[in-house]
Amino acid sequence: MHEECGLFGVLAPGEDVANLTYFGLYALQHRGQESAGIAVSNHRELVMHKEMGLVSQVFDAEAMAPLVGDIAIGHTRYSTTGSPRLPNAQPMRFEHGQLGPLALAHNGNLINAGEVREELAADGVEFVSTSDTEVLGRLLVRTPGATLDVVLHRALPRVHGAYCLLLLTRDSLVAARDPLGIRPLCLGRFGDVDAPGGVGYIVTSETCALDVVGANFIRDIEPGEIVTIDPSGLRSIRVPVEQSRRAMCSFEFIYFARPDSVMGGQSLYEARRQMGRELAREAPVDADVVITLPDSGTPAAIGFAEETGIPFAEGMIKSRYITRTFIQPSQRLRESGIRLKFNPMRHVLEGKRVALVDDSIVRGTTSKRIVDELRRAGAAELHMRIASPPIMWPCFMGIDIASRNELIAAHKTEDEVGALIGADTLRYLSIEGLRRSMGDPQGRGFCFACFTGNYPVPVPLQLEMDKLAMERPDELRLP
Numbered sequence: 001m002h003e004e005c006g007l008f009g010v011l012a013p014g015e016d017v018a019n020l021t022y023f024g025l026y027a028l029q030h031r032g033q034e035s036a037g038i039a040v041s042n043h044r045e046l047v048m049h050k051e052m053g054l055v056s057q058v059f060d061a062e063a064m065a066p067l068v069g070d071i072a073i074g075h076t077r078y079s080t081t082g083s084p085r086l087p088n089a090q091p092m093r094f095e096h097g098q099l100g101p102l103a104l105a106h107n108g109n110l111i112n113a114g115e116v117r118e119e120l121a122a123d124g125v126e127f128v129s130t131s132d133t134e135v136l137g138r139l140l141v142r143t144p145g146a147t148l149d150v151v152l153h154r155a156l157p158r159v160h161g162a163y164c165l166l167l168l169t170r171d172s173l174v175a176a177r178d179p180l181g182i183r184p185l186c187l188g189r190f191g192d193v194d195a196p197g198g199v200g201y202i203v204t205s206e207t208c209a210l211d212v213v214g215a216n217f218i219r220d221i222e223p224g225e226i227v228t229i230d231p232s233g234l235r236s237i238r239v240p241v242e243q244s245r246r247a248m249c250s251f252e253f254i255y256f257a258r259p260d261s262v263m264g265g266q267s268l269y270e271a272r273r274q275m276g277r278e279l280a281r282e283a284p285v286d287a288d289v290v291i292t293l294p295d296s297g298t299p300a301a302i303g304f305a306e307e308t309g310i311p312f313a314e315g316m317i318k319s320r321y322i323t324r325t326f327i328q329p330s331q332r333l334r335e336s337g338i339r340l341k342f343n344p345m346r347h348v349l350e351g352k353r354v355a356l357v358d359d360s361i362v363r364g365t366t367s368k369r370i371v372d373e374l375r376r377a378g379a380a381e382l383h384m385r386i387a388s389p390p391i392m393w394p395c396f397m398g399i400d401i402a403s404r405n406e407l408i409a410a411h412k413t414e415d416e417v418g419a420l421i422g423a424d425t426l427r428y429l430s431i432e433g434l435r436r437s438m439g440d441p442q443g444r445g446f447c448f449a450c451f452t453g454n455y456p457v458p459v460p461l462q463l464e465m466d467k468l469a470m471e472r473p474d475e476l477r478l479p
Contacts, residue, residue, distance in 0.1 A: 005090070005107035006031035008209055009073040009166040011173045011229045012190050012200025018067035020190075020202075020213050021074035025055045027212040028205055030258060031107075032078035035089035039103035039168050042069035046101045046168060050075075050089045071173050073166040075105035087129040091168070094137045099148055102169050104140070106133040107205060108162030108183045111396050111459055116159060136163070148174045149228045149237055156226075156239045160457055162249075162397040164221075166203060172230040175203040179239055180247040180456050181223030182397050182447060184263050188215035201229045206261040220264065247447035247456035251399060253438050254388045255296050255359045266439055269299050274437040275387040275429055276303025276357060283427035284308060285383045287355040289348065291315025293370060300387035301357035308355075315349055315356070315374070316342045342370065350378030360388045361417070364408035368421040375422070384418060384426040389434060389451040396459050397447065 006028025010017045021038050036058040037050025047066050051058040055076060075090040091103040110116070113132035116139060121127070125138050136159060145151035148169055156163075162182035167174040177185045188210040190200040202215045210217055221227055223246055224239040249256070252263060259269040276299065290312045292301035305312035319341055354374060361367050361384075371382055390409030404410045408417055409428075418426030431451055435443045449455045 005078065005105075005205075006076045006209075007073070007105050007107050007164060007166050007185070007203070007205045008075075009071075009105075009168070009173050009175065009203045010190065010200060010213075011071045012202075013070045013231070015070075015191070015200060017070060017072040018064055021072045022055065022059055022064065023212050024202070024204055024209040025074045025076045027209040027258075028076055029055055031205060031256065032076045035077045035086070036075065037089055037091050037105075038067055038072055038074040039091045039093070039105075040067040040069040041071040041168055041170050043170055046093065046103055046170070048091060048093060048103060050086070050091065052086055052089065071168060071171075073103060073105050073168045073173065075166075088131040088133075090131075090133055091166075092129075092131075092133055092137050094141045096141045096151070098144065098146060099151070099169055102140075102148065102167055104133060104137045104168075105166045106136060107164040107185075108178065109397055110136065110159050110163060111161035111457065112159060113161075136165075147228070148172060149226050149235070152176050152226050153237060153240060157241055164205065172228055173201070173203065174226065174228050175221055176226045176239070177221045177223055179224035179241050180245065180447070182247055182249050182456070184248070184252055184257065185221040186210070186263075187218045187221055187227065189218055190215040201234060203227065203229075206257050206263075208258045208261045211260070217262070245456070246445045248445060249397065249399065250434065250438065250446045250448050251360075251388075251450070253446075254434075256399075259299055264439075264445070271437055271439070272299035272359070272387065273303035273306075275434065276300035276305075277307040278433035278437050279357070279385055279387050279427075279429045280304045280307035282430055282433055283385055285310075285355050285385065285425065286353060287381070287383055288352040289313050289315065290355045290357060291348070293342065293356065293358045294318040297358040297387065300359060304355065304357045304385060304387075310355060313348050314345060315354065316344050316370075318342055342373070344373050344377035346377045349374060351380050352378075353381040353383070354379045355383045355385055356423075357385045357387060359386070360391060361386055361408060361421075362391055363406055364417065364421050371422040381424045382422070384421070384423040386426070386428045388429055389431045389448075390414070390417070390428050391450050393450050393453040395450050396455065397449075399450070 008021050008024030010020050018040050035052045036055045039048040049063045091105040093103050110132040113135045117135045120138050139155050143151045143155040163178045164183040164185040165176040188202040190202050207217050227236050253271050257268055261268050287310050290305040290310045292298045392410045414426055435441050447456050
């Protein structure tokens with residue numbers, strides 16, 4: 001399962017904003033590995049470079065040299081709407097009749113992008129990509145306004161779903177977050193009043209990117225907020241919608257965001273550690289050792305070990321130089337791909353009753369291969385403990401979760417899932433335990449749709465049928 005994008009924007013007069021953005025994107029590489037791009041303004045023009053690949057592959061000294069200015073935005077992408085090719089890479093450049101050139105970077109997924117695209121195409125608008133980001137950009141350039149925040153104020157009520165936006169004009173950095181707050185976005189301060197350029201500002205997806213560049217966290221961008229930063233300072237307005245509830249993606253807390261980030265005032269490392277503790281209370285096990293599938297399940301495994309008193313050990317070593325395991329054309333090569341990424345520690349596992357704690361199971365194919373490898377390494381018993389509820393419904397808000405027919409838990413019990421992947425036992429964290437771990441016992445501030453099927457906004461019928469794949473429409477649980 002993949003997240004979709006990482007955003008980093010900075011306005012810092014006198015600073016090397018392109019290199020700051022490069023380091024910020026590097027810190028956000030976990031949010032997307034398909035493409036990367038940076039756009040910079042020198043107050044006369046916008047200069048941009050983007051390519052397919054990792055941040056370190058896209059940018060070298062030659063690529064960075066033209067990126068000179070005081071304001072920049074950057075983007076690292078995993079595609080959820082639009083195929084993985086260069087026209088869909090971001091930022092995307094547009095020309096507004098009143099505002100001139102602007103660059104747009106988007107994290108999220110617009111569930112009515114098809115409808116808006118058809119309306120624009122009927123008016124003669126031509127598209128060069130398959131991305132919903134271009135749909136949004138084309139909508140913005142056809143929306144009048146003397147300032148970009150006014151344009152956004154008028155245009156954003158027409159789009160629905162998840163979006164965090166960074167926009168760059170000649171003289172401003174503008175950020176916007178959807179009214180539900182589905183995707184994360186935060187504001188930081190760079191420099192100090194005594195520095196030659198004074199104080200600069202940064203807007204980014206996660207606080208870990210602020211830490212990397214030495215910026216101080218100020219606050220989260222609020223759901224439904226539009227923030228404009230320019231040489232005169234910072235100002236804020238609200239998207240004019242009636243939406244009052246919040247529905248931040250719970251998988252940001254479970255898996256997607258880095259554990260050293262802070263969201264909603266909470267340490268994600270501590271939240272995940274608490275998920276492990278809750279899981280241990282709900283589903284204890286007789287075992288000799290607790291291990292994890294590194295690295296995303298590690299905090300939960302540590303919490304599980306602390307609560308049960310069972311020793312925690314590194315049972316599998318992850319190669320630090322593997323970014324993803326590509327699908328291979330034969331079973332032997334697929335197994336080699338898993339072994340390349342994760343290597344079991346036989347001396348830790350042999351003859352032991354093992355509790356394997358992981359953050360989630362989607363299709364179950366990787367889990368089955370991992371269980372097989374642990375058996376080969378001599379584990380006497382294998383007990384899977386999953387620090388999230390079973391994923392039973394697809395996501396329409398920008399997370400690459402498969403159709404419902406591909407989700408292993410959609411039509412199977414815990415015991416059936418455990419038997420299918422070869423574990424002696426398997427248990428999930430309850431949704432109540434997850435909510436307690438996230439500091440939201442009533443679940444009022446988060447989206448749990450992939451567990452419950454209760455989506456925070458109505459989903460267009462075509463999207464429902466595409467992803468639910470042969471499920472009956474009357475099974476949907478929409479507001």
